[in-house]
Amino acid sequence: MKRLLAYHSVENIGIITMGLGVAMLGRAVGSPLLVVLGLGGGLLHVWNHALFKSLLFLSAGSVLHATGTREIDQLGGLARRMPRTAFAFLFGAIAICGLPPLNGFVSELLVYLGLFRAIGSAPLLGIGAIGAPSLALIGTLAVACFVKAHGAVFLGQARSERVARAHDPGAAMLAPMALLGIACIFIGLVPAAIAPVLESATSAWAPDVAAVAPPVGVLAPLHLLTVTGLSLLALTGAGAALLASGTRKAQTASGPTWDCGYAAPSPRMQYTASSFAQTLVGFFSWALRPEIHACAPEGLFPSPTRFHSDVPDTVLDRAILPLSRGAARTLRWFRWVQHGNVHLYLVYILAALVVLAVVSR
Amino acid sequence: MLPPIVQPTVQLVVTLVLPPLLLGVITKTKAAIAGRVGPPLLQPYYDLVKLAQKGSVFSTTTTWVFRASPVVGIATALLASLLVPLGGHDAPISFTGDLILFVYLFGLARFFTVSAALDTGSAFEGMGGAREATFSCLAEPALLLGLLVLVKRTASLSLTPMLGPGMPGEWQTASPALVLVVVSLFVVLLAENCRVPFDDPNTHLELTMIHEVMVLDHGGPALGMILYGAALKLFVLGALVVGVAVPFRTGSFGLDLALFVAGMLVLSVVIGVVESVMARLRLRQVPSLLVAACLLSGFAILLAAR
Numbered sequence: 001m002k003r004l005l006a007y008h009s010v011e012n013i014g015i016i017t018m019g020l021g022v023a024m025l026g027r028a029v030g031s032p033l034l035v036v037l038g039l040g041g042g043l044l045h046v047w048n049h050a051l052f053k054s055l056l057f058l059s060a061g062s063v064l065h066a067t068g069t070r071e072i073d074q075l076g077g078l079a080r081r082m083p084r085t086a087f088a089f090l091f092g093a094i095a096i097c098g099l100p101p102l103n104g105f106v107s108e109l110l111v112y113l114g115l116f117r118a119i120g121s122a123p124l125l126g127i128g129a130i131g132a133p134s135l136a137l138i139g140t141l142a143v144a145c146f147v148k149a150h151g152a153v154f155l156g157q158a159r160s161e162r163v164a165r166a167h168d169p170g171a172a173m174l175a176p177m178a179l180l181g182i183a184c185i186f187i188g189l190v191p192a193a194i195a196p197v198l199e200s201a202t203s204a205w206a207p208d209v210a211a212v213a214p215p216v217g218v219l220a221p222l223h224l225l226t227v228t229g230l231s232l233l234a235l236t237g238a239g240a241a242l243l244a245s246g247t248r249k250a251q252t253a254s255g256p257t258w259d260c261g262y263a264a265p266s267p268r269m270q271y272t273a274s275s276f277a278q279t280l281v282g283f284f285s286w287a288l289r290p291e292i293h294a295c296a297p298e299g300l301f302p303s304p305t306r307f308h309s310d311v312p313d314t315v316l317d318r319a320i321l322p323l324s325r326g327a328a329r330t331l332r333w334f335r336w337v338q339h340g341n342v343h344l345y346l347v348y349i350l351a352a353l354v355v356l357a358v359v360s361r
Numbered sequence: 362m363l364p365p366i367v368q369p370t371v372q373l374v375v376t377l378v379l380p381p382l383l384l385g386v387i388t389k390t391k392a393a394i395a396g397r398v399g400p401p402l403l404q405p406y407y408d409l410v411k412l413a414q415k416g417s418v419f420s421t422t423t424t425w426v427f428r429a430s431p432v433v434g435i436a437t438a439l440l441a442s443l444l445v446p447l448g449g450h451d452a453p454i455s456f457t458g459d460l461i462l463f464v465y466l467f468g469l470a471r472f473f474t475v476s477a478a479l480d481t482g483s484a485f486e487g488m489g490g491a492r493e494a495t496f497s498c499l500a501e502p503a504l505l506l507g508l509l510v511l512v513k514r515t516a517s518l519s520l521t522p523m524l525g526p527g528m529p530g531e532w533q534t535a536s537p538a539l540v541l542v543v544v545s546l547f548v549v550l551l552a553e554n555c556r557v558p559f560d561d562p563n564t565h566l567e568l569t570m571i572h573e574v575m576v577l578d579h580g581g582p583a584l585g586m587i588l589y590g591a592a593l594k595l596f597v598l599g600a601l602v603v604g605v606a607v608p609f610r611t612g613s614f615g616l617d618l619a620l621f622v623a624g625m626l627v628l629s630v631v632i633g634v635v636e637s638v639m640a641r642l643r644l645r646q647v648p649s650l651l652v653a654a655c656l657l658s659g660f661a662i663l664l665a666a667r
Contacts, residue, residue, distance in 0.1 A: 076482075077422070077482070079424045079426070080424060083424075086424075090426070090476075093472075094469070094472065097468065097472065098465065099465055099468055099469040099472060100462060100465055100466060100469060105462075105465060108461075108465075109458055109461050109462075112458065112461045113457065113458050113461075113518065116458075116509075116512055116518050117518075119509065119512060119513055120513075120516055125513075125662075125666055128509075129506075129509060129659070129662050132505055132506075132509060133502035133503075133505050133506050133509070133655070134502075136464065136501045136502045136504075136505045137498060137499075137501070137502045139465070139468065139501070140468065140494075140497050140498040140501045140502075141498055143468055143471065143472055143494065143497070144494035144495065144497075144498060146472075147472055147475045147476055147479070147490070147494060148494070150476060151475070151476055151479030151480070151487075151490070152479070154424075155424065155426065155476065155479045155480040155482070156422065156479055156480065156481070156482035156487075157422055157482040219457070221456035221457050221458060221459075224454070224456040225462075227454070228440065228454065228462060231440060232436060232437070232440050232466075235435075235436035235439055235440060236429075236432055236433060236436040238436075239431075239432035239433075239435050239436050239586070240428075240429070240432050242432075242582075242586075243428060243431065243432055243582060243583060243586060246413060246417075246581070246582030246583075246585075247417045247419075247428075247581065247582055247583070251415075251416035251417060251581070252416060252417045252418070252419060253416065253417070253418045253419075254418065254419050254420070254421050255418050255420065255421065256420060256421060256422070257420040257421075257422050257423075257481045257482055257483050257578055258418070258420070258577065258578050265482070265483060265484070267482070269483070269484045270482050270483070270484060270487060271479065271484060271487025271488065271490070271491060275487070275491065276479075276487065276490070276491045276494070277491075278491070279491060279492065279495040279644075280494075280495050280498065283495070283648060
């Protein structure tokens with residue numbers, strides 16, 4: 001679970017770099033709007049990322065503390081045993097996907113506006129036209145990943161006995177999560193409050209541009225984001241009240257999951273995290289190259305068989321580690337230089353001094 | 362002159378009342394092509410009333426996320442409908458960058474729908490959720506690319522000017538790009554609303570469903586809210602397609618609204634024809650069709666940039 005969150009930081013750093021890139025393009029082309037929007041979006045995303053990533057890591061730590069495992073495929077159904085941690089993780093997941101009305105949406109909106117303004121000017125059309133849909137693709141991949149993570153850990157049924165002993169942590173662990181969550185929704189609902197900070201940062205980085213450009217509050221609709229965020233919450237509240245009145249106690253019953261009439265579902269039948277991601281991994285299999293170890297059942301009365309699939313990290317496991325192993329093997333040839341004889345080390349120092357004296361004359 | 366409150370009120374009333382009729386028109390068209398009489402046109406309204414009066418059974422495996430998903434679906438679709446101009450006149454809420462809010466509101470609804478599917482702890486609903494999450498990865502960039510063409514042509518970042526009174530002029534100067542955009546947005550409409558060729562709303566085989574299987578465990582008022590939310594989503598995305606496709610803006614609010622409603626009904630008939638003529642694509646071919654929609658919009662951007 002923590003590994004998943006760490007890999008997600010790569011995605012968010014990418015969004016920050018996009019914002020900074022738009023700002024630098026704006027400086028190169030001489031467009032103050034691009035500088036303000038790009039830098040504002042990038043810096044705000046740095047701040048937002050710190051907030052929601054910390055929130056997610058704290059709730060993952062709380063899960064680890066309660067169950068003793070980080071493996072997503074051994075958890076499940078934790079929301080009923082740890083409701084507050086589940087809510088904190090859901091909150092952080094909605095923020096990291098950049099969904100309204102939380103803070104991730106505000107910074108992504110600023111970067112989008114920068115990219116759209118780039119489309120307006122002819123030399124940057126390609127960058128904007130490739131950047132904006134890529135950002136949308138990144139956003140949907142993030143949604144897929146966090147729905148998977150949240151669903152596999154907190155929703156559904158427990159996949160192992162470790163869940164049975166889980167309980168919500170005490171106030172000391174919940175209070176920081178609550179503080180971070182409040183900060184996330186504050187920035188998401190009232191982005192105009194942090195606009196002055198972004199403007200002072202922009203004027204520190206590019207004072208000549210910042211003097212000319214209109215403030216962030218004019219370029220981006222910060223006050224209307226407050227209005228739309230609050231109306232979204234109000235509509236959700238009204239809908240919840242409507243549903244609650246329609247499902248009063250007298251008309252509501254509970255029972256096992258219907259699942260189109262399946263008689264005896266077991267927790268092992270649920271979708272696991274890797275099965276959820278299987279179609280996406282297959283779509284990108286030219287880059288990810290998943291490894292599948294499977295023996296198909298054979299014969300009329302087949303014996304039990306196993307299936308195992310694994311997606312090694314393409315960059316780390318397939319590129320960096322083999323390269324470094326190969327480099328270590330090659331450089332072992334130079335091992336004879338480090339023989340431990342102090343007299344010869346003194347000769348090395350003398351030789352280096354002589355070479356330097358000759359070369360630098 | 363009418364007071365300024367009349368226009369948004371009429372738009373709100375049309376937004377709230379019209380969507381189930383679109384579903385009825387689609388079903389009637391499919392029935393007519395198949396040689397049947399089919400259910401009455403107003404059947405979706407009767408269904409909503411019936412579902413609102415039924416009791417509910419909630420699974421013991423589910424949490425509050427399951428009950429939140431129909432609510433979030435309707436709230437996001439309603440807020441998105443307030444951003445779209447109907448018939449080319451001002452939307453009730455309009456600001457720079459509202460097209461991003463438009464796209465991401467559907468992302469929020471999808472987050473909760475797929476989470477609710479995983480909440481039931483069932484294999485079928487997890488499968489539907491996995492498929493929905495995967496195909497939306499390609500549908501959202503296609504939608505954004507289509508909107509980008511309009512951004513480039515109208516040099517504005519809000520839906521109201523993009524689909525506004527300048528549309529007839531755009532059709533005169535850049536009609537090839539706009540034709541490509543209409544086709545691409547139509548494909549995205551079919552994908553996001555789970556219509557053939559992406560998903561069959563009538564199938565009852567779990568292995569072939571995407572949206573239907575995610576809502577298997579909802580019943581009663583919650584299912585009614587999901588049905589209405591799906592109709593609203595069809596209305597909102599259809600309003601985008603009709604806003605681009607209809608090249609007339611008369612300037613009078615009543616006439617434009619009537620043209621818009623007529624356009625929406627024609628769009629429903631077209632969807633019904635497409636559903637009757639085509640079969641559902643195999644799941645391996647669905648990404649290809651969505652990538653094709655992205656490419657169409659990409660070509661449209663190139664055409665619009667000249």
